[in-house]
Amino acid sequence: MQNAAYCCSRPAWRRHRAITQTLLVMKLTFILLTVALLQVQARGLSQSITLSGRNMDIREVFSVIKQQTGYVVFFKKGLLTGAKPVTLSVHDMPLTNVLELAMKDQPFTYLILDKTISLSRKTPPAVDAPSGTRVDTAGDGAGKVLGRILDADGKPLAGATIAVGKSKISSTSAVDGSFALDVRPGDMLMVSYVGYESQEVSVRTRHLRDALVIRLQPGNNNLDQVQITAYGTTTKRFNPGDVTTITAKEIEKNPVNNVLEAIQGKVPGLFIQQVTGQPGGAFTMRLRGSTNLNNNGKPIPPLIIVDGVRYPTGVLPMYNNIYSTGDFLQGGNGLNYINPQDIASIDVLKDADATAIYGSSGAYGVIIITTKKAKPVAPTLSANIYTGVSVKGEMPKLLNTQQYIMLRKEAVKNDGLTIGSSDLDINGTWPASRDHDWRKVYMGASAQSTNANLSYSGGARNTSYVIGGSLQSTGNIQRHKGSFRNGSLRFSLNTATVDNKFNLSLSGNWTSSKSDMVPYDFSQMLALDAPNAPPALLPNGTIDWAGAGDDPQGPSSFANFNRTYNNLTNNLLANATLEYKPVKGVTLRSVFGYNEMMSKELIGYPTTTMAPTNQQAAQSTLSVFHHYDIRTLTVSPYAAYERTLWKGDLSIKAGGEITDRVTYQDEIKGTGFASDALLTNPMAANSTTSNYAQTPFRGLGFYGIVKYVWDQKYILDLNGRRDGSTKFGRNRRFGNFGSIGAAWIFSEEKFIRDHVPFLSFGKLRASTGVLGGDAIPDFRYLSTYTAISGTYDNKLGLEPGGLANPNLEWEKNRNKEVGLELSFFKERIFVEGNYYRNVTSNQLITRPITTVTGFSGYSMNSDAVIRNSGWEISLSTTNIKMKDFSWTTRWNISIPTSKLVKAPTMPKQNLNYVEGRPLTGIMLYKYAGINPATGVYSFTNAKGVTGDYYYEMSEDDKTEFVDLAPKYFGGFSNSFTYKQWSLDVFFTFTSRKGYNSLGQAGYLFGYWGVNGTTDWLRRWQKPGDKTDMPKVSTNLFDGLFRQNYFTSSTGAYTDATYARLQNVSLRYHFDQRLLKKLHLGDLTVYLQGQNLLTISRFGGLDPENLSATVIPPLRAFTGGINLSL
């Protein structure tokens, strides 16, 4: 509109003519719009030109452009005077390129704004030469500034925000980085772009004549980073809530399958634990000590929203029994089925202000994941390909044969026994010269991983698109074949009407994942065989049943290699966002999100898993087909209204959210197959059983948000929400939640600016609110009957479900937070500190009752009170910033504490619920060390008497409380750039207690055929020995009983504090000039490593997954290339 005015007005544009101007503008706009629409109709949204001619008049070229694209060219009278004739021969060339060619030698340059091309006199920006007559210098000197935003390499940045001072006037840059704004000389232009340092430019008179070129430097700036919040976006600067944003830039550095591994340690307050190193395995997450009495102190995962739809959190409904993947993938994780490279940003919403708008579901925190969306950029093809190897991670050392035999013999001697005929390992039957490292045999392989991503994106002003695809393959380090492979395809499309009033964006992401790994975690077998046991495998890798016959352990455990598994998981994510801006300040928006995750597992237990002599083998073969499907639809329409009110900006939003989720599970299990080849069809079995389950869930919410930012200094944010869920009965279905957040940007106060000049930003914020929780199974409020499997005399049966409690209602979380954000020396140093205090009441629990009621418990809201509080501090500094070298550091730490303020009132208390203590701990026997006289565990009972107890203590003797939650955790990263090189080194650290390897040992060393860790070399040998390892003994029962107490004692828990070099990424960016010669947009080659080094004193066990029987996180080394055309 204003362009039109500019072009058509006479050079002297006077204020008092504004009304006439406006009318003219409107008329013209109408005509232009009509023209443009007609053009659109006639030619679609073509932006390419086909044109050839020698020595054409430039006007001719413009006329063709108008014809072919609908773009109209405006210019001031006389501007074309010095125009040179143009010679062109282009075919289907993008408009911008044609313009570049046509303008190359002209004395003027162009800017594309909306559907118009404006011409202006070309002047080198560095030269302050007065020229031209574009500006009306009369009055206050208002005029239009035209400019371009470029990155450090001179490439245009599309979508950068350019705001005029503190006014509401702002604009975003176009595909070629261009923008136009009405300004007055002396105004400050604030230019910001995600991932770049903001820049302030003072408008000089000359800028009104000559194009202004602003180059943004890649930044370490947190403040103006776009943050995605509930139903909208904001920047860190103006957010009164606590949100941490991780962008694609950081995620891309991690060669991982699950994005959670990439953000580990980077989000204050969010504790992420990789449960197993198996590709496709489980993760747990806990945001700020979210705990629930029902969960036995286990973390409840935060709500995850991916592209507007509620995404499956926690473990997946995979097949789970003894034959299963339950142990092997530990339940899996939904985010394994989203390619981390497809993710644009992850926003973790933490305090009441940020999460209250999710009302019922926000109680345990909210994670918003946004996939990469189309942006208006010049057409670009980019590829990112890496490949590498993964090897096993941290594992304790096992005894070798010599050590093993020595200790076994000692065990026999300790028991006063002699070596018998069945002691094959030490009676000479198995040679002492044989020394297997079973770990190598079972899981010593290095696995290949490859990841290839390809995307094509482009677009212009009103329409942009991206199409991408990826292939990922991660091998299994366990013996015998198998890998986890993902293929994904995605698209994103944005389009808007010319006036930008209606906006539509569509995106879709389809991931198909296949896993055929051996469905068994061999870590559990590692200690279960003597190092000199027979090899059990023939040279060709198959099982040597005959040769290994004298080893009861060997063949059967090796036979698990022959289990078969095939998991096909498809994940569809689709999103449609419609936006309509009928009048200024009003936005109507509706987001439709859809997710369907479907998995088909086929688990086989063929005859080859059993000894060939087993006559029942065929009868015992088993095959399970398990299928689950989680379908979620979320629709959230809302209306927003924004206006300037007095000295502030007011925004009001009101909307609703509807969620509909159905979870299906079905299963066919067949037993007894005539041939192993038939295992692929469970129905071919001798007998089959089947299972089917379908569980619906629906949620409904209405909300209102009012935000007021006064004078860029004071921010007030009010959220209110009313939520309904099918988890509660008709009368208790709805709950009201809400929050108040306020912030004061005190650095904007004059007295601070005057007296503390080095403080570039200071914000104090506080929020409080009430959130809800519904962490109980569905339909507990309703008395139900379910079908019983099996008939009675051919008649069907029903049985009553659990006890119904129609009075169940929402849990209440009262959250409070205070935060301080400080930035010094032009954001060279940024510090943020938060203190939060969340009080949970009305918790949903299963209260134990007398079995006289027919049940052992029922669901109710308890009177327990849990308090989670803690500190989170993050610091980022730009240590060195020179032309060729920079060094930045980021560091964060979270110190969570939790406390059971009031235990639930019930006659029988869970022993581990101790008032005044965290909910994440357990009561244990007091371990008194190895008795130097006897060499066995000793304990101190409740009476304070120490003895070598092995059956005399009861639960009442558990006097010690040990908290298992992390005491603190965080991350520490350093980024260095030197010329074209960049290096990132990232450490995570966690301090907590863990279940040590002696505590996890099922048996004490000495029982025949069971190996142990090298810790046993420190065992007690003779009276008077002071050590931490008991004597070795062949007595299984004694060992079991003593071990039973030990595993429930303080001795079994040791400090598992660790620091881990989680990620190292070394990249080389090729020089722009070279790239230009190669006709490349961008080229980067890199080396990355994941989980490279662990520093801990946790006895060789991995201090992250803390388990001796589950494969620890893998170590990965990759190299890759990132390329765009």
Next chain:
Amino acid sequence: MVLSVVLAGCNKYLDTPLPAGTISQENAYISDNSVSAVVTGNFLKLVTSSISTGSLSFSTGLYVDELLDLNTGFPSAYYSDAIQSNNAGQWADAYANLYAVNSALEGIRGTGAQLYYKNQWLGETYFLRAVLYFHLTNLYGDVPLALTSDYTINNKLGRSPQSQVYDQIVSDLQQVKDLLNSGYTDGFGAATSHRVRPNRYAAMAMLAKVYLYLQKWDSAAAMADSVIGNASYSLEDPDKVFGTDSKETIWSLALPSNVSAAYQYENYNHGMPSPMVSPDNPGNHNVYGSLNTALVNTFEAGDLRLSNWVREVSVTGASPVVTYYFPAKYTAPAASDENEIMLRLAEVFLIRAEARAHLTDVAGAQSDLDAVRTRAGLPGTTAATQDELLDAILRERRIELFTEGASRFFDLKRTGKIDPVMTAFAPTKIRAATWEHYMQLFPIPVNDIIQNPNITPNPGYQH
């Protein structure tokens, strides 16, 4: 206005269908079809619980002098006569069944739907309630008398005196007598030859048993008269007693279609070779109990029941030769060929014999006892006095009814013989047990004592 319409719409949106396989309580009582499923469900629940005959016979058989524990490494707590108060199996199962039964009674009585077989549904359900309380009170003595499904009431119930529990049992069974048909009906109310749901005579047989336990000899004899006098029932040859066509069956529990065979068959006979070759042992074949040799020795020579109902398995290669005896009343590997028999005519004869003996009808008692003996291929009894007869009847019950429910345990208790018998027998068990008087009642589960202060423990047990 608009708001209320919107809110009504919202509520409607949240009225989702229930998960597949689940229906709401109201929908369970809308027709004969659905009520039939509820009532049938109660039978299914009972047959798979630890108080149906198979499982109860194993635990109580080990507890008294009926079974030997073969799992010598970890003998069962029942076998060691050392049940701890954390043992909640039978108690929790009985009350879980009672919850279903009480819910069904409330649902059937409360439904507005017209039920054509309402009497059958009520009768069968009351019958189950009586059977459940009969087992509960005989295992635990005074027990909470839950007569509704309301957990707010049941969670606070104290223990009712045994007499009151029996009053309820008798009153329930008297109702059943009037509610049920004299013939057998199936789950759709149609006449059937399958005796897997109780009829009027099952109620009377159960009443006879209850009166016997209450020492109401007249009433016991009278109820037994009605059952024995009915031509539908007759004693079968020993090899046919436990078949599905047995005319001797008064009430049995059908095995669920997804169960492969009777519990006793699975437990003692399934997959076990005969003879076994040393060093094999029964535990390798999932067999953890065998018949007490003293019981086997109680059989008289020529007793057809020994050859038909007891399986002898010797271990070859062992010296001296070891022989195990296993209950083999149920021998069919297929569930459809056998039901778990809860009440049968032979027991009713023995009930009447005992009642008559107490009523000093010696001839009548002898004839009833001989009815059972003759079928077993044995000569008439030589017992002639009341005391002799009572002893003979108890011994006959031990042989006739071994491993059928808790019959041996309950018989020893109600005849006052448990203390002398067990004091003598307990020390011969592995890890020599010591019998004490208080042990004739099982301990009340500790959880319930903690949860509800109105529930007192059974004396003698540590809590």
